[in-house]
Amino acid sequence: MAKQFPALDDAHRKFIEDQHLFFTGSAGPEGRVNISPKGMESLRVMGPNRILWMNLTGSGNETAGHLLENNRMTLMWCSFTTRPLILRAYGTARTVQADDKDWTEFAALFPPHRSARQIFDVAIDLVQTSCGYAVPLMDYRAERDTMQKWVDGKSDEDIRAYWSDRNQTTIDGKPTGVPV
Template identity: 80%
Template sequence: MAKQFPRIDEAHRAFIEEQHMFFTGSAGPEGRVNISPKGMDSLRVLGPNRIVWMNITGSGNETAGHQLENNRMTLMWCSFTTRPLILRCYGTASTLHAGDPGWDSLAPLFPAHRSARQIFDVSVDLVQTSCGYAVPFMEYTSERDTMQKWVDAKSDDDIRAYWVEKNQTTIDGKPTGVPV
């Protein structure tokens, strides 16, 4: 049975912090809905109604494009271990890029990533838990090192060139706002 809460309580926070992966959901007023898996120690719960997460370079940049048109965002965690639970945080988000006010205070909360594109600052207005009875068991073994190897093989200019090529528009052709 789903339960709803107006804020992230300590049990929710502990559950979120135990997970190695989370999912983001976003959509513009038209076009495709995007759901993305995230990891790499890129999320922090800053209070009962605030979560921030650092978005690392990827093959697309859908969430950023959606945020320019519609600031709604959903974050979701699933337990793949003993406790069957799904937790969702619903809210709105603002986007920060390096050089924006607030970036310098939030970026140090995360491991340094030369390929960090944005930080999303999520204002949570609803938390919902539900059973995870149909979620399979999976064992966490480690983080992938593929992203770090890719970054290590690139200069800062190479990363920005990649952003120009792959991260300037969504798959629906909308701008993402990523600075280059």
């Protein structure tokens, strides 16, 4: 049975910290809904109603585009180990770009990553847990090194060129606001 909470409590925070993977969900007022898996130590719980998530370069940039039109965001974690549990944090988010005043302070909370595109500052207004009984049991082996190898093979200019070529619009053709 699903349970709802106005904020993250200590048990929720511990559960989030124990997960290697989380999912993000966003949507503009029309067009496609985006759901993306995320990892690589890119999330920080800042308090009971606040999460920061560093968005690294990827093949798309849907969340940034959606937030320009509609600031709703959902984050979700699933337990793939012993205790079945799904936790969702619902709220709104704002995009922090590298030239914004908060960037330096927020970026210092994460391991340095040359391909960081944005940091999303998520204000949580509802937390929901549910059973997760149908989520399979899976073992964590390791983080992939694919992203780091890609970054290591690129200059900062190459990464910005990739953003310019592949991250300027959503799949629905809406702007993402990513600086180049």
